[in-house]
Every structure is written in structure tokens, then in C-alpha cells.
Amino acid sequence: MANVFVGAPVRNRAWIMERHLQPLxxxxxxxxxxxxxxxxxxxxxxxxxxxxxxxxxDNEENTDAVHSDLRAES
Known part of the structure; x- marks a missing residue:
């Protein structure tokens, strides 16, 4: 089975994120x-x-900004 990394820079994309994530x-x-x-x-x-x-x-107000618990989706 193939391994795929999905990532992108995003800003104010709530209007499309659900449609983007569901098929992925x-x-x-x-x-x-x-x-x-x-x-x-x-x-x-x-x-x-x-x-x-x-x-x-990079929001300095958010000290928990790095969410490093990467999960492999299957």
C-alpha cells in the first residue's frame, strides 16, 4: 500500500477545508x-x-502551536 504525505500552507480556508479533507x-x-x-x-x-x-x-500567542502528534491515517 502506498504512503502519502498531505500538507499545505493554509489561511482562512474554513469555507473549503471540509470539502478538501473528506475525499482525502x-x-x-x-x-x-x-x-x-x-x-x-x-x-x-x-x-x-x-x-x-x-x-x-507562527502565532506567538499560542504556545501550543506545534501539534507534533502526527497520525498515520489508514
């Missing part, structure tokens, strides 16, 4: 997700948290 999660390959958030002001962070997808942000 349905794929039958081993996958690992990681996103880089760039000062999102919408619900992008909440969506990633809801899906347990790790992300990194």
Missing part, C-alpha cells in the same frame, strides 16, 4: 497530514482540530 480521508492509502497555518482568522483551526490533523503556526 476516504482514500485507501496510508496517509499522514500536516498543515501550516498562516494567521487564520476563521474556523480553519477548529476544523483541523475536529479532524485531529496536526498543524504548525
Amino acid at each position: 480521508k476516504q482514500q485507501t492509502v496510508n496517509k499522514q497530514f500536516f498543515y501550516i497555518l498562516n494567521d487564520s482568522e476563521d474556523q480553519t483551526v477548529q476544523i483541523l482540530n475536529d479532524h485531529q490533523i496536526p498543524y504548525l503556526t
Whole structure:
């Protein structure tokens, strides 16, 4: 089975994140997700948290910004 890494920089993409993530999660390959958030002001962070997808942000106010518990999705 193939291994796939899915990642991208994102900013204010709550409007499309669900549609982006659903088909990716349905794929039958081993996958690992990681996103880089760039000062999102919408619900992008909440969506990633809801899906347990790790992300990194440079927001200095968020000391727990690095979510390094990468999960392999199957």
C-alpha cells in the first residue's frame, strides 16, 4: 500500500477545508497530514482540530502551536 504525505500552507480556508479533507480521508492509502497555518482568522483551526490533523503556526500567542502528534491515517 502506498504512503502519502498531505500538507499545505493554509489561511482562512474554513469555507473549503471540509470539502478538501473528506475525499482525502476516504482514500485507501496510508496517509499522514500536516498543515501550516498562516494567521487564520476563521474556523480553519477548529476544523483541523475536529479532524485531529496536526498543524504548525507562527502565532506567538499560542504556545501550543506545534501539534507534533502526527497520525498515520489508514
